[in-house]
Amino acid sequence: MANITPVDIKARKKSGPPISMLTAYDYSLARMVDSSGIDIILVGDSLGMVMLGYDSTVPVTMEEMLHHCKAVSRGVTDALLVGDMPFMSYQVNMDNALMNASRFLKEAGCDAVKLEGGTDMAPVIEKLVRAGIPVMGHVGLTPQTAASLGGFKVQGRDIERARGIYEDALAVARAGAFSVVLECIPSDLAELITKDVDIPTIGIGAGPHCDGQVLVTNDLLGLYDKFTPKFVKRYLNLSPQIKEALRSFKKEVEAGDFPSPEESFSGGGEAVRAIKSQA
Ligand code: KIV
Numbered sequence: 040m041a042n043i044t045p046v047d048i049k050a051r052k053k054s055g056p057p058i059s060m061l062t063a064y065d066y067s068l069a070r071m072v073d074s075s076g077i078d079i080i081l082v083g084d085s086l087g088m089v090m091l092g093y094d095s096t097v098p099v100t101m102e103e104m105l106h107h108c109k110a111v112s113r114g115v116t117d118a119l120l121v122g123d124m125p126f127m128s129y130q131v132n133m134d135n136a137l138m139n140a141s142r143f144l145k146e147a148g149c150d151a152v153k154l155e156g157g158t159d160m161a162p163v164i165e166k167l168v169r170a171g172i173p174v175m176g177h178v179g180l181t182p183q184t185a186a187s188l189g190g191f192k193v194q195g196r197d198i199e200r201a202r203g204i205y206e207d208a209l210a211v212a213r214a215g216a217f218s219v220v221l222e223c224i225p226s227d228l229a230e231l232i233t234k235d236v237d238i239p240t241i242g243i244g245a246g247p248h249c250d251g252q253v254l255v256t257n258d259l260l261g262l263y264d265k266f267t268p269k270f271v272k273r274y275l276n277l278s279p280q281i282k283e284a285l286r287s288f289k290k291e292v293e294a295g296d297f298p299s300p301e302e303s304f305s306g307g308g309e310a311v312r313a314i315k316s317q318a
């Protein structure tokens with residue numbers, strides 16, 4: 040169980056400071072994110088693209104999500120841990136949604152789940168919350184259904200879609216979610232939603248007026264260079280540094296410079312002499 044609870048996160052709407060949320064998909068990075076004081080760690084289904092090499096988040100399975108959530112949960116002591124429900128794990132029927140959501144808490148050590156969708160998904164959110172499963176909503180650009188939204192592009196620049204996203208956020212809040220991710224929408228629409236919903240909004244590509252911000256950690260660190268959305272800020276560019284280190288390893292192996300005595304073990308002389316004398 041994490042130190043930070045969904046109730047704490049909800050209270051930050053009024054008390055501040057702004058909420059920080061980052062993704063993690065494995066034990067080592069989870070430990071680093073957790074010890075940096077980040078409030079929420081999300082095992083996002085973005086792992087499908089970043090870790091598993093899929094072209095989208097659609098193919099990600101429950102088993103893949105649970106596998107990564109279990110690894111991350113072993114590295115988290117302070118942050119709230121949220122598991123992302125994959126495509127079609129909560130849309131088929133209520134019982135299936137409830138069973139799948141419960142697995143994130145019972146088997147994988149998560150504190151809450153996240154699911155995509157607004158008005159249409161409100162009954163599912165309500166059902167999970169009533170059963171005692173804290174839910175984070177996700178509206179605006181919803182990657183699992185990006186194809187039907189016209190691709191990975193800004194949502195809500197026209198009145199009809201903006202009103203739809205606004206209604207979606209209100210519906211998610213009314214259904215009992217403790218927070219909602221706003222993805223890839225204009226800053227002024229995010230500002231209006233943030234003012235009108237009574238739960239914290241956590242933005243990604245939604246401007247500075249949200250109650251918190253989230254990024255994919257691999258983007259922030261420059262570890263995923265296949266595609267970088269405009270809203271990503273690279274705090275580090277690790278990819279070239281990692282490649283340089285790997286090339287140095289190869290060069291040293293080929294030159295016989297690695298391992299040196301410093302990376303080797305002594306003390307086998309007697310055993311070697313004995314083997315040689317018996318040979
Ligand atoms: O899957 C994910 O990483 C997400 C965040 C980008 C919010 O949904």
